[in-house]
Amino acid sequence: MNKERVVTPEKMFPEVPEKIFLFRSCTGSMEYPGTENAIKEVMKSLGIEIVMDPDQTCCSGYLLTCSAYKPEFSLAVTARNLSIVERHGLDTYMFCNGCMGYNLELAHIMHEHPEYKQMANDVIAKQGYHYEGKTEIHHVQELWYRLKDEIAARVVHPLNGLRVAVHYGCHYLAIQYNILDDAGYPTFHEEIIEALGGTPVYYKERQMCCGYSVGRGFTHKETLVQPHLYKKFKSAKEAGVELMTTCCPGCNTALDREQPNLTKRYEEEFAIPVIDIGQLIGLAMGVPLEKLGFDANTIRMDGVLKKLGIGKGDNHDN
Amino acid sequence: MPREKYRDHDENLRAKVDSYKLVENLETCLACGKCTGNCPVASLTPSYNPRQIISDVLNGNAERWLASEEIWRCFWCANCATNCPNDIHFPLLMMQLRYMATEKKYGLKYIMPFRRFALRAREDGLTFGPSEKGREKIKRLRSNLGASPWPEISERAKAEYKELFDLTGATAYVEALSDEDEKPVDLRYTEGRITNE
Ligand code: SF4
Ligand code: SF4
Numbered sequence: 001m002n003k004e005r006v007v008t009p010e011k012m013f014p015e016v017p018e019k020i021f022l023f024r025s026c027t028g029s030m031e032y033p034g035t036e037n038a039i040k041e042v043m044k045s046l047g048i049e050i051v052m053d054p055d056q057t058c059c060s061g062y063l064l065t066c067s068a069y070k071p072e073f074s075l076a077v078t079a080r081n082l083s084i085v086e087r088h089g090l091d092t093y094m095f096c097n098g099c100m101g102y103n104l105e106l107a108h109i110m111h112e113h114p115e116y117k118q119m120a121n122d123v124i125a126k127q128g129y130h131y132e133g134k135t136e137i138h139h140v141q142e143l144w145y146r147l148k149d150e151i152a153a154r155v156v157h158p159l160n161g162l163r164v165a166v167h168y169g170c171h172y173l174a175i176q177y178n179i180l181d182d183a184g185y186p187t188f189h190e191e192i193i194e195a196l197g198g199t200p201v202y203y204k205e206r207q208m209c210c211g212y213s214v215g216r217g218f219t220h221k222e223t224l225v226q227p228h229l230y231k232k233f234k235s236a237k238e239a240g241v242e243l244m245t246t247c248c249p250g251c252n253t254a255l256d257r258e259q260p261n262l263t264k265r266y267e268e269e270f271a272i273p274v275i276d277i278g279q280l281i282g283l284a285m286g287v288p289l290e291k292l293g294f295d296a297n298t299i300r301m302d303g304v305l306k307k308l309g310i311g312k313g314d315n316h317d318n
Numbered sequence: 319m320p321r322e323k324y325r326d327h328d329e330n331l332r333a334k335v336d337s338y339k340l341v342e343n344l345e346t347c348l349a350c351g352k353c354t355g356n357c358p359v360a361s362l363t364p365s366y367n368p369r370q371i372i373s374d375v376l377n378g379n380a381e382r383w384l385a386s387e388e389i390w391r392c393f394w395c396a397n398c399a400t401n402c403p404n405d406i407h408f409p410l411l412m413m414q415l416r417y418m419a420t421e422k423k424y425g426l427k428y429i430m431p432f433r434r435f436a437l438r439a440r441e442d443g444l445t446f447g448p449s450e451k452g453r454e455k456i457k458r459l460r461s462n463l464g465a466s467p468w469p470e471i472s473e474r475a476k477a478e479y480k481e482l483f484d485l486t487g488a489t490a491y492v493e494a495l496s497d498e499d500e501k502p503v504d505l506r507y508t509e510g511r512i513t514n515e
Binding site: 070 | 338339340358362363390391392393394395396397399400401405409413416417420427428429431432433435436439442443444445446448456459460462463464465469470471472474475476478479481482483485486487488491492495
């Protein structure tokens with residue numbers, strides 16, 4: 001794997017893979033199941049075959065960082081899941097920054113400390129697995145960026161200048177090597193929004209985190225998370241944002257589900273719908289609305305859909 | 319002098335805290351404060367100061383942060399780490415500070431909410447599997463998409479996830495979590511200083 005911090009998409013993928021392993025995200029398949037579904041649909045149109053495996057479990061990272069248990073468990077879980085991907089001979093693609101960050105960090109720890117890899121392998125050997133460390137870990141957004149032009153060519157519902165604010169989420173940008181951009185001044189999501197015909201909005205608190213990771217949404221909701229998110233949404237509102245995108249269903253939960261609480265507490269309406277960037281790509285590429293799952297969202301998409309002139313039953317299979 | 323009473327000088331504190339050896343470059347900290355200046359929690363909680371916490375760990379002072387409320391505030395956003403000139407991964411230190419604090423019975427109220435989630439995840443092989451009512455909602459949303467009503471996770475996956483919980487000691491750890499003898503925490507880094515509160 002490439003050990004440079006930031007690499008170009010062409011360097012990351014000299015060849016676009018024909019087949020990838022898609023790692024199931026708990027939040028992306030339960031809280032916002034439309035995320036997983038949209039990604040499958042978009043990959044299908046792009047001609048990339050998706051493999052999933054029902055033997056894969058949760059990445060276990062979230063509760064680890066909430067201090068609910070210790071790293072031994074998560075190291076073993078990571079080794080087991082990634083060994084399953086290795087049996088398919090594929091690279092691993094995440095659609096949750098949490099899954100991405102935790103798997104990568106734990107895999108990195110196993111590479112740097114062979115004794116942890118040994119420990120994990122000793123445990124999973126009892127279940128008949130062995131983790132080599134061969135499978136590369138990617139985020140699906142890396143393919144969106146690599147295939148930006150192909151995506152643009154397939155747009156049937158251009159966003160007509162819709163003002164879109166992106167949210168990158170920290171656990172991708174904080175990765176130590178082989179990523180598309182660091183936390184300096186990333187723009188690859190904005191470039192994707194442009195390719196879809198939208199207007200990216202560089203709002204002031206663009207890089208502010210969602211506040212929900214490591215469970216602070218449960219322990220410090222009033223003291224920290226809400227005042228923190230209030231700053232973020234205030235700056236987005238001031239910049240005239242009409243839609244916000246994420247690349248992590250965990251961030252999506254924080255940014256979507258907290259808005260009514262902010263409105264109640266600060267007596268200010270935001271009403272900015274928050275969806276996964278994969279869902280937005282699907283929408284622009286004409287994936288039928290029924291397959292995108294916006295009905296899971298707290299802040300309704302109706303206004304955006306109306307503005308774009310997309311209604312139920314619209315179906316533009318390409 | 320309030321600041322001096324924290325000099326509890328444990329020569330081996332750093333090694334004890336970083337028992338997993340995940341932040342071995344900690345002593346390269348320049349005390350430059352970029353971590354603190356870029357921290358969203360510090361911007362809301364002025365006494366929350368990653369640089370100060372690192373300095374306490376390196377100087378062998380445990381008393382102050384152990385009983386502090388501050389260490390429970392970190393979002394793990396890693397802004398500190400991405401801005402650190404020496405690539406110090408503060409969140410991985412933070413994870414271990416919290417382990418040590420809970421061992422000493424501090425801050426248990428901040429992990430108790432996750433005990434229930436962990437025991438549930440042990441059964442489901444998934445995190446945040448909700449109760450019956452929530453399950454119905456998920457099934458409805460997924461069915462609307464034309465997907466299987468429940469995420470496609472096998473019985474084998476669930477059984478093996480549960481077994482890993484048991485084999486790695488996580489089950490015993492989670493089951494033993496209790497706030498019975500919990501010691502109180504408060505904003506310790508304000509002590510001996512003028513605050514606006
Ligand atoms: S940014 Fe890094 S070097 Fe600077 S004070 Fe923080 S941890 Fe130390
Ligand atoms: S990870 Fe914690 S200490 Fe670091 S910047 Fe984020 S909130 Fe602050």
